[in-house]
Amino acid sequence: MSTPSNGMLVELDHVTKHFPVKQGVFSRSRGRVHAVENVTLTVRRGETLGIVGESGCGKSTTARLMTRLIDPTAGTIRFEGRDITKLSQRGMRPLRREMQMIFQDPYASLNPRKTVEQIVGQPFAIHGGLSSREAKARVKELLEVVGLSREHSSRYPHEFSGGQRQRIGIARALALNPKLIVCDEPVSALDVSVQAQILNLLRSLQDEFDLTYVFISHDLSVVRQICTRIAVMYLGRIVELADSEEIFEHPRHPYTAMLISAVPRLSADGGRRKRIVVSGDVPSPVDPPSGCVFHPRCPRFHAGQCDVTEPPLEQASSEDSSHVAACYFPVQRWPVDEQELRSVSAGPRDSAAA
C-alpha cells in the first residue's frame, strides 16, 4: 500500500460502474448503463480538479464513486493511499468527515424544516466531539467564514436567496474541516452576478483551509476560472486530461476542441465568430458505439480505425507529459476552423508527440 504522503488524495484505478436497466413486472435486467467505464484518475492534494462533459457523461457518477456514495462494479478506489473500495458503511464513517459535498440546487439540498443552525450543526451532531454550546458557537463562526452573519443562524432556508443558500451549503461542508470537497455543479443554478460571488468564495476558502476540490461542471467558462487540472469526460470515459491552461490553449481531443468552440463568448469587438457545431446527440450509454465512443460525431473520424478499437489514453503533447488524450488523430493546432478540423492529413498520433 502506498503512503499517504505521495500527494495523492484520491486515486481511482480502472474504475467501472454499470447500472442495471430493469423493465417489466419482474424487474428483469434488460441491459446495463455503462455510466463510468475504466476510469483511472487521481486527485492531488491542494488542487482543483475539474470534471467536465455534457449531461450523462458520467461526471457525477465519478464523483459519487470517489466518495463511495455508490459502489464500483470493478476497480479500486484509494483515499490517502488506503484502499476504501471494500470498506463497510461503518468503516467509511470516520472517512466521511474528510470528504464533503456541495450540491447544485440550494433549494433542494437544505431541509426546509430546520434552522440554519441545525443544518450547519448537523455534522457535529453526527460525528460528535463538540458540546451543543461549542457547536452553536462554531456554527456562528462558520456562517461568518462564508459571508453570512451570525444572526442568520436562527432562520430557515426559505428566508434566503439562492446565493445565500449555497453559502449555507458551503458552511455545512466546511464544518468538519474536510480534506476534500466535491462540488457538483455548485453555481449552475445561480444568477451570473451571484455565481461570481460564490466562485470567489470557493477560491478564498481553498487558500484558507487547504482544501482540495473536485469541481464538476458543464460550464467551461466557470471551469477555466477555478480549476487547476481538467478531465474531459464523454460517455463514461475520460477522453482528455491536462492542466487547465494547457487544455484550453492546446486541446488535443476533437471533442474537447468542439466543446470549447461551442461556448458562446463575448468577443471584445462584438463581431460574429464561426463556431464549430457538433452534429447529433450523445449516444445512449446502454449501447455505446464501437471503438472510440465519440466516432459517430467526430469530424476527424477515420473508418476502419476509430470505429474498430478504442484509443488508449496516452500522452498527447510533446511539451507536457501530463497531458493525455484518447484519440488516434489528435488536433494539431488551436484554434482551428471547422474545415481544418475535418482535414486529417497527418498520420496517427505519433506525429503529434514527435
Place this chain on the structure above:
Amino acid sequence: MTEVVLDVRGLSVVFPTLDGEVKAVSDLSYILHRGETLGIVGESGSGKSVSSLALMGLLNKERAHITGRAQLGGRDLLSLPDDEMRGVRGKDIAMIFQDPFACLHPMHRVGDQIAEAVTAHKKVSKSIAEARAVELLGEVGIPNAKERAKDYPHQFSGGMRQRAMIAMALVHNPSVLIADEPTTALDVTVQAQILELIERVKREFDIGVILITHDLGVIAETANTVLVMYAGRAMEFGPAQELFAAPQNPYTWGLLGSMPTVERKLDELVAIEGTPPSLVYMPSGCAFHPRCSYAFDKCTTALPDLRTVPGGHADRCHLTPEQKREALNSIREVASR
C-alpha cells in the same frame, strides 16, 4: 432597418399580492424589426420573461394589472379581448420556452401535436396538416422527419424536443418569435445547434426574434439589439456591437465583469455585491443603487431617465458621460492587468 413588426410602449405589469404590489415590469418600451434578433438579458426577477408573457396574453388578467401598448400588425396586443388574442397567439406571435419537455404533451405523438397547431388557425384536412408537420420537422433539422413524427416526446432528446417546439412555433409563419431561455436546459454542443437553427429560421422565415436569456455570451453571439433589464426596468438598450464595445450602465459593467470567460483565466471575477431587490419593496430612486459602487446621493432619491447617450444607444444612469468614460477606462485597466 426594415419594417417594424412589434412596437412596445410603456409596458407595465403589476401583481397585487397580500404583501403589496409586485412591480414585475415598469414602463418598458422597445421596437423589434423584421429580421432582427432582440436579446433581453437580466437576472432572475428582472421582468424579462413576464414582459413577454404579457405580450403573449398568457398572464391572468384578473391577477395582473397590465398597462401600456404593444402594436403588432396594426393591433394592440395588450387591449385585445381574450377570444381575439387566441386568433393572434401562435399565429402572428409565437413563443418557445426553456423546458421543451414540459411544453409537449407526453401522451401524444410529436407530429400530431404539430398538426394540431396547424388546424388551430387554419381549416385544413388532417392529412394536409400532418404533411405540413412532417415538412416543418424536416425544416428544423430532424432526420427521418416522416418516421420521427410518429414518436412520442420521450423518444426525442432535449435538443430534438426544442427543434420540435420551434417547428410548432413556425407553423403559421409568425412575424414575431419569442424564445425564452431556449438553450438553458441544453448541453453546450446542443445549445450551439439550436442557436444556429434560430438564426437560420429567422432568415428563412423573415421574422423578428426576441431572445430572452441570462447568458451575455449567447446575446453577444446572436443578438442585433440588446436590452438589459434590472428589477423590471430597461437599464440599457442599443445595438449589440455598440453596447458591448462601450457599455454605459454600471449594472451592465457588473454583469460583464462577473461573467467568467472561456477565452482566458481571469485573476478575479468582479462580483456584483448583494442580491437583486424584492419587487415589493423596491429601493427608492434607481433600483440598482444599493448594489452600485458608483451610486451617489441623487441615485437614492431620483429614478434616472432612459437617455440617449453618445454612440446612439439609451441608458438609465445619473452619472455624467465623463464620469462613465473614466469609470469604464479604470475597469478596463484592471481587467487587462
